[in-house]
Amino acid sequence: MVDVEDTHLTRTRFAPSPTGMLHVGAVRTALFAWLIARQNNGDFILRLEDTDKKREVAGADEHIMRTLHAVGLGYDEGPDIDGDYGPYRQSERLDIYKQWAQKLIDDGRAYADPYTAADLQDLREQAQQQKKPFLYRNHRPENPPKWDGSTPLRFKSDPKSYKWKDTVMGELATGPEVIDDFILIKSDGYPTYNFAHIVDDYLMKVSHIVRGQEFIASVPNYMNLYEALALEVPTMATLPPILGPDGKKKLSKRDGARDMLDYLRQGFLPEALLSFIATLGWNDGTEQELFSVDELMSKFSLNHVGRGGAVFDERRLQWVNGSFIRQMDLDTLYEQAQKFLPPEAQSFDEAYNKAVVGALQERLKYFAELPELTQFFYTDLPIDPSLLSEHKKLKKYDQSDLVDLLNTARTALTAVVFDVDPLQRELNQLLESTGEKPAVLFSLVRIATTQAPASPGLAETMAILGKERTLQRIDNQINALKA
Ligand code: GLU
Numbered sequence: 215m216v217d218v219e220d221t222h223l224t225r226t227r228f229a230p231s232p233t234g235m236l237h238v239g240a241v242r243t244a245l246f247a248w249l250i251a252r253q254n255n256g257d258f259i260l261r262l263e264d265t266d267k268k269r270e271v272a273g274a275d276e277h278i279m280r281t282l283h284a285v286g287l288g289y290d291e292g293p294d295i296d297g298d299y300g301p302y303r304q305s306e307r308l309d310i311y312k313q314w315a316q317k318l319i320d321d322g323r324a325y326a327d328p329y330t331a332a333d334l335q336d337l338r339e340q341a342q343q344q345k346k347p348f349l350y351r352n353h354r355p356e357n358p359p360k361w362d363g364s365t366p367l368r369f370k371s372d373p374k375s376y377k378w379k380d381t382v383m384g385e386l387a388t389g390p391e392v393i394d395d396f397i398l399i400k401s402d403g404y405p406t407y408n409f410a411h412i413v414d415d416y417l418m419k420v421s422h423i424v425r426g427q428e429f430i431a432s433v434p435n436y437m438n439l440y441e442a443l444a445l446e447v448p449t450m451a452t453l454p455p456i457l458g459p460d461g462k463k464k465l466s467k468r469d470g471a472r473d474m475l476d477y478l479r480q481g482f483l484p485e486a487l488l489s490f491i492a493t494l495g496w497n498d499g500t501e502q503e504l505f506s507v508d509e510l511m512s513k514f515s516l517n518h519v520g521r522g523g524a525v526f527d528e529r530r531l532q533w534v535n536g537s538f539i540r541q542m543d544l545d546t547l548y549e550q551a552q553k554f555l556p557p558e559a560q561s562f563d564e565a566y567n568k569a570v571v572g573a574l575q576e577r578l579k580y581f582a583e584l585p586e587l588t589q590f591f592y593t594d595l596p597i598d599p600s601l602l603s604e605h606k607k608l609k610k611y612d613q614s615d616l617v618d619l620l621n622t623a624r625t626a627l628t629a630v631v632f633d634v635d636p637l638q639r640e641l642n643q644l645l646e647s648t649g650e651k652p653a654v655l656f657s658l659v660r661i662a663t664t665q666a667p668a669s670p671g672l673a674e675t676m677a678i679l680g681k682e683r684t685l686q687r688i689d690n691q692i693n694a695l696k697a
Contacts, residue, residue, distance in 0.1 A: 223256055223419070224256030225259065226250050226423075228244040228260055231264065236474050237465075246451070246496075249510055256421070258290055259418060260282065264303055265304050275303075284478050286484045286507065299417060308403060308404070311409065314413045323369065324370060326359050363399075368398065371394055372442070373438075375388065380433075384521070433450065453519065456526050457525050482531070486534050488507060489506070489534055490530065490531045495524035496519045498514075536579040566591075571588075589666065601661045608661075616695055623644055624685060626647075632681045634674050
């Protein structure tokens with residue numbers, strides 16, 4: 215549980231900018247904020263920070279909402295869910311920011327920025343030549359024009375040192391040199407993130423800010439603004455970066471920072487995704503790697519989020535998802551998996567399809583693998599000679615030996631009831647009678663009956679295929695070997 219130091223209601227927010235799809239980093243921020251709210255019977259808010267019109271992507275807002283609903287991170291207030299503190303799109307709150315900006319102007323804490331881009335470029339170059347850091351506050355105009363909205367409105371900062379506690383990053387301290395005059399309202403009339411989020415978090419009664427690394431350097435400036443506005447600073451938690459598989463660079467699209475909905479479309483389970491994402495930077499202090507949502511709810515704590523980067527490994531995600539698949543009962547598994555079966559499955563009855571899915575449960579990593587892994591249950595695949603000729607053990611056998619082995623197996627199987635147990639017993643007896651190893655005999659029969667490089671257990675596979683098709687396929691293989 216998070217230690218809530220005050221008696222305020224816990225209210226957290228996820229505040230994405232609609233500039234594209236939601237990837238793993240953003241969903242982790244949302245998940246942690248959501249968990250804190252849920253653990254404390256608080257509220258979780260979605261606020262769309264659509265103040266950068268140049269970077270906005272059409273449809274991204276819908277996409278964000280769809281993703282949160284799809285992974286199970288429901289929010290209590292947001293653009294599509296009424297609440298007492300709306301609107302929840304920043305573009306609909308411009309008047310509010312103007313009022314707060316006016317307050318700062320009236321207090322002498324904001325000024326119209328008179329400089330053109332070219333002026334600023336000159337000033338920057340001058341600073342560079344003098345080997346001094348460039349600071350806006352060194353160039354405050356003496357008599358700034360009255361702000362009419364046509365130029366940026368800049369905060370007049372009050373440089374000083376800060377010490378603060380970030381729930382994840384610990385005690386932090388900075389000197390006055392990092393404090394500078396930043397833009398509050400741009401010349402297009404939209405506020406900056408730096409200004410708008412402070413106003414909104416206050417008005418929306420946000421108690422905890424959970425966000426990514428990219429903002430931590432600006433926190434001293436935010437504190438300066440909180441002071442100027444006489445606002446209490448919410449609890450802040452800065453999450454560690456998510457790193458690509460090399461453990462060095464930030465995760466990029468190239469490393470697999472994919473749209474979260476893609477994973478759902480591929481048949482990853484929402485609960486597995488949340489478990490995996492929660493453990494990007496967090497653990498409960500034990501070796502446990504898989505967490506149900508209920509467990510996350512009871513065990514998650516920002517105090518156990520590490521400060522170092524968390525490595526994103528897609529193979530680990532697949533393992534986590536596979537583990538969740540194995541924990542499912544067959545009815546639930548089938549219900550979720552059936553739409554991923556190949557189209558041919560429609561001509562088979564539900565009992566058959568369910569048995570196929572059940573047979574794959576042990577090896578499935580995500581549902582989109584189903585068409586490939588189940589192909590041979592639905593169609594007679596053409597004989598693939600390379601399965602035998604490239605098989606580690608079988609390639610050493612003469613074709614006629616393989617034919618003999620298959621004939622022996624065929625004869626024995628003819629007399630068996632095609633259920634898993636009798637089939638397994640018969641297969642074991644065949645090992646004894648032929649003196650072959652499973653890696654030879656079972657591989658051979660498996661290849662003959664599936665024409666696939668891998669399958670579920672042989673007895674189970676044959677039981678599902680049934681006697682007629684199994685024997686027919688063995689015959690086909692024998693004929694191909696003899697041809
Ligand atoms: N709009 C910011 C972003 O999308 C949100 C940062 C925050 O959570 O305060 O990066």
